[in-house]
Amino acid sequence: MRARQATYRERIRVDRLLYHPIENSDALKATVLMLRDELGELRRKSRRWAALVIALLVLIAFATVPIQFGQRKGDEQFKGIAQQNAVLHSQSEKLLQAVRDLPQAFSQSASAGQREDEATRLDRAYATLEENLKIGKGTLEKELPLFAEQLLARADTGALDRASALFATRKFAEAEKAALQAKDKALAAAGQSIHDAVKALELAGQSAEARIQYSRAMDHYRAAAALTSEERDPVEWAGVQWNLASVLEKSGQYNDAEIIWRKVIAVYTRVFGPEHPDTLLSRMNLATALYFQGKYVDAEQDHREVLVIQQRVLGPEHPDTLSSRMNLATALYSQGKYAEAEREHREVLAFRERVFGSEDPNTLSSRMGVANTLYSRGKYIEAEREYRAVLAIRERVLGSEHPEALLSRMNLAEALESQGKHAEAEQEHRSVLAIRERILGPEHPDTLQSRMNLAVALYSQGKHAEAEQEHRAVLAIQNRVLGPEHPDTLMSENNLAWLLVERAEYREAEEEIKPAIEIMLRVLGPDSPLVGVCRDTLGEALRGRGKLKESEAEHRAALALRERLLGPEAPGVLNSCYHLALTLDAEKNYPEAL
Numbered sequence: 154m155r156a157r158q159a160t161y162r163e164r165i166r167v168d169r170l171l172y173h174p175i176e177n178s179d180a181l182k183a184t185v186l187m188l189r190d191e192l193g194e195l196r197r198k199s200r201r202w203a204a205l206v207i208a209l210l211v212l213i214a215f216a217t218v219p220i221q222f223g224q225r226k227g228d229e230q231f232k233g234i235a236q237q238n239a240v241l242h243s244q245s246e247k248l249l250q251a252v253r254d255l256p257q258a259f260s261q262s263a264s265a266g267q268r269e270d271e272a273t274r275l276d277r278a279y280a281t282l283e284e285n286l287k288i289g290k291g292t293l294e295k296e297l298p299l300f301a302e303q304l305l306a307r308a309d310t311g312a313l314d315r316a317s318a319l320f321a322t323r324k325f326a327e328a329e330k331a332a333l334q335a336k337d338k339a340l341a342a343a344g345q346s347i348h349d350a351v352k353a354l355e356l357a358g359q360s361a362e363a364r365i366q367y368s369r370a371m372d373h374y375r376a377a378a379a380l381t382s383e384e385r386d387p388v389e390w391a392g393v394q395w396n397l398a399s400v401l402e403k404s405g406q407y408n409d410a411e412i413i414w415r416k417v418i419a420v421y422t423r424v425f426g427p428e429h430p431d432t433l434l435s436r437m438n439l440a441t442a443l444y445f446q447g448k449y450v451d452a453e454q455d456h457r458e459v460l461v462i463q464q465r466v467l468g469p470e471h472p473d474t475l476s477s478r479m480n481l482a483t484a485l486y487s488q489g490k491y492a493e494a495e496r497e498h499r500e501v502l503a504f505r506e507r508v509f510g511s512e513d514p515n516t517l518s519s520r521m522g523v524a525n526t527l528y529s530r531g532k533y534i535e536a537e538r539e540y541r542a543v544l545a546i547r548e549r550v551l552g553s554e555h556p557e558a559l560l561s562r563m564n565l566a567e568a569l570e571s572q573g574k575h576a577e578a579e580q581e582h583r584s585v586l587a588i589r590e591r592i593l594g595p596e597h598p599d600t601l602q603s604r605m606n607l608a609v610a611l612y613s614q615g616k617h618a619e620a621e622q623e624h625r626a627v628l629a630i631q632n633r634v635l636g637p638e639h640p641d642t643l644m645s646e647n648n649l650a651w652l653l654v655e656r657a658e659y660r661e662a663e664e665e666i667k668p669a670i671e672i673m674l675r676v677l678g679p680d681s682p683l684v685g686v687c688r689d690t691l692g693e694a695l696r697g698r699g700k701l702k703e704s705e706a707e708h709r710a711a712l713a714l715r716e717r718l719l720g721p722e723a724p725g726v727l728n729s730c731y732h733l734a735l736t737l738d739a740e741k742n743y744p745e746a747l
Contacts, residue, residue, distance in 0.1 A: 247286045248300040251293055252317045256328075256359040258282050259320075260396060261434075273556055298322055312338050313349060316356055320363075329360035329369075351377045351389060358396055365598065365634065367404040374400060383420065391420040398438065405639040407442045408678055414439035428466050433459050433473070437480065444484055445640070447680040447718055453484040470508055472515070475501050482522055487682070489720030491530050498522035512550050514557065517543050524564065529724070533571045540565040554592060556599070559585050563606060570610055579610040596634050598641060601627050605645060608652075617656055624649040638676045640683060643669050647687045654690065659697030666691045685714040685725065689732055701740045708733035 258278035279293040301321035304310045310318070316331035336353035339346070358373035374397040383390040398413035414435060421432040440455035456477055463474040482497035502519035509516050524539035544561035551558055566581035586603040593600050608623035628649060631642040646669035653662035670687050677683060692707035712729035719726055737746035 245300075247288055248293075248297060249304075249314070251282045251286060251288070251297055252301055252304065252321050253314065254282055254285075255297070256317060256320045256356050257392075257396075260359045260362055260399065311335075313353055313356070316353065316360075320356065320360055325360045325363045329357045329364075329373075332357035332360060347380055348386075348389065351380050351393065354380070355393060355396055358400070362400055362403070365596075367400050368636065370400045371397065371404070387420045387424055391417045391424075395435065398442075402438070402442055402445075404636060405445075405641070405643075406676060407445045408676065411439060411442040411446070414442055428462055430473075433462060437477065440480065440484070444487065445681075446678045447682045447684070447714075449484050449488045449718055453481065453488070456481040456484055470504055475504060475515070479519065479522060486526060486529065488718065489723035489726075491526050495523060495526040495530075498526060512546055514551075517546060517557070521561070521564065528564075528568055528571070531724075533568050537565065537568040537572070540568055554588050559588060559599075563603065566606065566610070570613065575610055575613045579607065579614065582607040582610050596630050598635065601630060601641065605648060608648065612652060612655070617652065621649070621652055621656075624652060638672055640677070643673055643677075643683060643687070647683075647690050650687075650694065651690050654693045654697060657697065659694045662694040663691065663698065666694065680714065680718070682715070682718055682725070685711045685718070685729065688714075689729055692732060692736065696736050696739060701736060704736045705733065705740065708736055 262277040301318040304318040312335035319328035339349040354377035361369035402410040444452040486494035505516040528536035547558040570578040612620035650666035688711040696704035
């Protein structure tokens, strides 16, 4: 159109007709005056043009009104376009900020103490960013990957933003590599802020963490920590320490995580105050670290203190408040306070059903909590019924291959196993395992958990050789991927040792479990519930070898620990009593055994 207009104007100019460009109303008025003077000159030159000149003036006079109207209309359209462009610019700025914030939000999105799939964590991270950036719900899922691809296609995208965009498109290995390159550029550039290098190292750690490469992630976070200073920038320092504590916790190093969480909490309390969301979230993470060390009473106390603040500041129905109540219920559950834990779960369930509806993922998680308490109280049929109900909803709403649906199937299989339905349980475990291997890969922790469950189901049917093969295969992967100090690895050591005990291979069982207990005492601490489980296993191996006094000592230590942690009537306590009685019986100490 512009080209054709230019051609038209040139033709008028060449034809020597009167032509003046008009851009606005003021220019139009000036032009009319100019035309009047020019027409007067023409009149003096040739009277034959008089009639034409008069007609032209009349035409211009009448054209002024519609032209001015059109100008005003154009101005309004321009304002509308300008406003629209401003909205688009604001949206782009928010999407760019979301790309930059996604790695940290994703890293922090895992529910305390739970392993969740990538999609679930990504959805939670999107929801957090949408709330923080005031973006419509569901916007990031639709627009952020495409926006990240556009950033990658642009030549002017900075090194750190490019790495963040790779993370947003789930290219975690490439993101880690690009983040390290951005770090090198930041350190090499004259006058470059050291903060950019810190952010780049954090992004490299978050990228490794997303691939379950916890050792690499820790290396990156420690490198970032070396560039920070609590005195110079306490918030930046605490942020790096947060990431380090989080990955230590995920890798099972709860003692080290606890120490760091306490330092982070001290900084956030001093800088932000005791009621700031980051301070409260840090306290929740500390409680989780305490929980996994078996410090259930301390974890319960922390959860209760955080809950009091959240109920006052956020309200009793805020999602964070309800999550704290769920965590409190878990701490109560682990102490054997099943009735109290069930009551907490049911009250949270009632809130969530009323606020979010019966099919909301959080509501279903509460139903699962209720089902778990029923299972632990030996109400296997009721628990099975709840598991099946939740599974039906999750498969209908989320799909049969969604991680939450698979978790429900896994719990259902365990309920079936406890009822002696071993073949049915094996079938469920195999189905879940096949899906997880295809979707998550053979080395994902959830996949390995399914293989361990399958091994238990095989053992219960007398398929000991096949069960041992599964245990050893899982253990080899865990040692390589998670490391020998991870709780999952240590539990696998215990499972294999117990299988060896059942096969009367007592020496091999003792050699398997003793090093694991030494690691537990060093990494998890003497109060970890896993220590009690493994000491019972060692006691059985020692009794099988005729080392009755040593066996008795192990079972007594396991019983004392479990009774203190779980209460006198917990299933684990009763299990320790039973094995101690067998050892006393073998020592011919019949009265105490009885």
